[in-house]
Amino acid sequence: xxxxxxxxxxxxxxxxxxxxxxxxxxxxxxxxxxxxxxxxxxxxxxxxxxxxxxxxxxxxxxxxxxxxxxxxxxxxxxxxxxxxxxxxxxxxxxxxxxxxxxxxxxxxxxxxxxxxxxxxxxxxxxxxxxxxxxxxxxxxxxxxxxxxxxxxxxxxxxxxxxxxxxxxxxxxxxxxxxxxxxxxxxxxxxxxxxxxxxxxxxxxxxxxxxxxxxxxxxxxxxxxxxxxxxxxxxxxxxxxxxxxxxxxxxxxxxxxxxxxxxxxxxxxxxxxxxxxxxxxxxxxxxxxxxxxxxxxxxxxxxxxxxxxxxxxxxxxxxxx
Amino acid sequence: xxxxxxxxxxxxxxxxxxxxxxxxxxxxxxxxxxxxxxxxxxxxxxxxxxxxxxxxxxxxxxxxxxxxxxxxxxxxxxxxxxxxxxxxxxxxxxxxxxxxxxxxxxxxxxxxxxxxxx
Numbered sequence: 359x360x361x362x363x364x365x366x367x368x369x370x371x372x373x374x375x376x377x378x379x380x381x382x383x384x385x386x387x388x389x390x391x392x393x394x395x396x397x398x399x400x401x402x403x404x405x406x407x408x409x410x411x412x413x414x415x416x417x418x419x420x421x422x423x424x425x426x427x428x429x430x431x432x433x434x435x436x437x438x439x440x441x442x443x444x445x446x447x448x449x450x451x452x453x454x455x456x457x458x459x460x461x462x463x464x465x466x467x468x469x470x471x472x473x474x475x476x477x478x479x480x481x482x483x484x485x486x487x488x489x490x491x492x493x494x495x496x497x498x499x500x501x502x503x504x505x506x507x508x509x510x511x512x513x514x515x516x517x518x519x520x521x522x523x524x525x526x527x528x529x530x531x532x533x534x535x536x537x538x539x540x541x542x543x544x545x546x547x548x549x550x551x552x553x554x555x556x557x558x559x560x561x562x563x564x565x566x567x568x569x570x571x572x573x574x575x576x577x578x579x580x581x582x583x584x585x586x587x588x589x590x591x592x593x594x595x596x597x598x599x600x601x602x603x604x605x606x607x608x609x610x611x612x613x614x615x616x617x618x619x620x621x622x623x624x625x626x627x628x629x630x631x632x633x634x635x636x637x638x639x640x641x642x643x644x645x646x647x648x649x650x651x652x653x654x655x656x657x658x659x660x661x662x663x664x665x666x667x668x669x670x671x672x673x674x675x676x677x678x
Numbered sequence: 679x680x681x682x683x684x685x686x687x688x689x690x691x692x693x694x695x696x697x698x699x700x701x702x703x704x705x706x707x708x709x710x711x712x713x714x715x716x717x718x719x720x721x722x723x724x725x726x727x728x729x730x731x732x733x734x735x736x737x738x739x740x741x742x743x744x745x746x747x748x749x750x751x752x753x754x755x756x757x758x759x760x761x762x763x764x765x766x767x768x769x770x771x772x773x774x775x776x777x778x779x780x781x782x783x784x785x786x787x788x789x790x791x792x793x794x795x796x
Contacts, residue, residue, distance in 0.1 A: 462757045488758045488789045495760025533762050555788055558781040559762050 364665045364672075378454070382498060383627050383667070385457040388450035390630045391431045393468035394424070395447050401472035404443060411439030416478030420636065423643050424475070427629045459497040463489055467637050480637055490638045491555070494528040494592075503534045503591050503620055506672040509665055510618035512587060515541040519586040522546055522610065524593055524603075525576050529556040531591040536565045543568055544585065548575040576603040584612040591620045594650055595632070595640045604657030611677055617659060619673040623647040628669025647671050687729040694736040695719040702748040704729055709751045709770060711740040711794065722783075723748070724773050732773040737780055750795040758791060 368376035398404050407425065415421035425441050428434035434441045452458050466481075466489050474480055481489070493499070507513065512521060512535065519541040526532045526545045529552070535543050547553050553571055560569045572581070576597050588607045594600045607617055622631040624646045632644040645653070650671060651661055659675035666672050686705035693700070693714035700715055710723040720740040724733040740751070753759065759767050766782040769775075776782070786792045 459757075459761065462755070488755075488791055491760045491789050492758050495762050497761045500761050528760060528762070530760070530762055551788065555785055558785040558788070561778050561781040562763075562766055562776075562785065564778060 364667050367665075379501070379667075382454045382456045382501065385450065385452050385454055386460065386498060387431065387627050387630060388447065389452055389457060389461070390464050390467075390634075391427060391433070392447040392450055393464050394427070394471055395433065397468040397471050398475075399446075403472050403475060406475075407441045408443060409440065413439060415475060417474065417480075419643050420474060420478075420480075420633070423629060423633045423636065424471075426624075427633065430626065430629055456497040456501060460493075463493045463496065463634065467634055470637070474637070486638065487551070491528040493634055493638050495530045499592075500530060500534060502670055502672075503531055504538060506591065506618060506620035507534055507538045507589070509672050510589075510616070510663065510674040512539050512541070512589060512618055515539060515586055517541065520544055520583070522579075522581070522585050522588040522607075524579075524588055524590045524607070525596060526556055526591075527552050527596075529559045531589060532556055532569065533559055533563065535589060536560070536563060536568060541568075541586065543570070544581065545569060545571045546574050546576060546579050547571065548573060577606060579603075579606045579610060581610045584610055584615070586612060586615045587618060588615070589618045589620075592622060592635070593619075594621055594653070595635060595642050595644045598641055600645075600653055601657060604653060604659070608658050608677055613677055615677065616662075617654070617673075617675045619650070619654070619671065619675070621645075621647075621650050621671045621673070623650065623666075623669055623671050626668025626670075631669065685729065689731065691721070691723070691734065693717060693719055694721065694734075704748060706750060710748050711751050712748050713740075722751075722775070722779075724770070724775065726773060733775050735775065737783075739780075740783070752793060752795065753786060753791050754793045755791065758789075759786070760789075 365376055412421040412425055429436055433445055433447055434443045470481060517540045521535055521541045521543055523532050523535055523543050523545045526547055532545050545556055553573055556571060560566050577599055597603045622628040622644045624632055624644050628644055636643050654675050660678040661673060661675045663674040686703050688701055688703050691700050691702055691712060696717040698716040704725055707725045707727045710725060712721045712723055720737050722735050722737050723731060726732045763785055
């Protein structure tokens with residue numbers, strides 16, 4: 359993980375935390391790549407990746423994403439549209455609790471990857487609900503969600519303010535907003551099984567009076583009153599029309615409101631997160647950081663803060 | 679078979695709804711489900727390492743396949759518990775049922791993580 363402006367700033371404000379974040383990112387990348395490489399080696403698919411161009415696989419996006427991961431980590435290079443492997447990853451050690459927490463998901467992806475690559479089949483969201491919720495409710499995901507809440511200024515909103523939690527899915531963002539802000543939360547979520555889960559989680563922490571759940575797709579969001587902020591945690595690759603979603607966000611925001619975004623991006627460690635999310639229900643691989651920022655500008659926002667590391671973007675944007 | 683597995687203890691449980699007594703046999707610590715054979719009221723029982731009852735409460739529903747019996751309820755794979763439910767599950771493992779604990783079990787059940795031992 360390269361030193362980026364975000365990490366550099368963190369080193370000055372909290373060096374211990376910066377080192378911890380670096381270690382989490384590095385261990386996550388190394389363990390994931392080693393597991394995926396091993397699974398492909400065992401199923402003798404490495405040769406296919408070297409012989410066939412990525413677009414000849416049944417799921418082109420998956421094959422391309424996988425290839426880009428090996429290239430990013432330096433184990434392969436693109437030769438035209440096929441891969442050339444240069445070396446193999448060694449078994450890494452995992453010492454951080456955040457990565458240890460994600461190991462079941464990483465192992466599951468590695469186990470299912472060969473079949474997905476050969477057939478284009480991905481796990482069903484319903485059948486693999488525990489893994490889906492684990493991926494979107496992992497300790498590592500919480501670290502990045504909490505960082506975004508802090509850097510975008512959501513905790514400064516008052517108790518009377520309203521934050522929309524856009525597409526909370528497994529409810530991690532809802533609980534993080536309850537924990538780190540004082541505002542009321544409107545969770546906008548389309549899937550009934552996710553709504554039930556969120557209701558239970560909110561009641562479990564005894565905060566039901568602060569949360570309203572609206573069953574709606576983000577594309578169709580229409581709230582009775584305009585809100586102070588919208589938090590979009592890892593949303594752009596989970597919706598079919600990100601531009602329409604951002605337009606709806608703009609329509610439902612007060613003029614002095616703002617949009618807070620946490621988004622994995624198609625670079626660095628974000629390449630691996632991209633593959634995992636794509637595996638467990640995202641409609642496409644994650645966008646590049648520049649694409650996210652362009653989408654947000656096109657929807658009528660001015661980006662007032664953008665920070666992050668390679669593969670992770672935390673951003674605040676205001677209507678203009 | 680371990681020594682612990684060979685132990686069992688007979689306990690008298692009084693239904694919180696109809697107040698009828700039932701004698702049940704418990705052989706392991708942890709969380710157990712009990713459905714009153716007289717009125718059908720489900721209960722949750724937390725059993726400590728000495729097979730003593732730590733907590734006994736009525737609940738609205740439980741994932742019990744075997745009604746009118748005592749059945750051990752456990753999480754299939756603890757490593758799959760999301761971070762949002764971990765504090766709750768740690769409390770249950772320590773023998774504490776937090777307020778709104780039924781929602782915690784409902785969430786675990788919805789994720790397919792709760793199971794009842796045969």
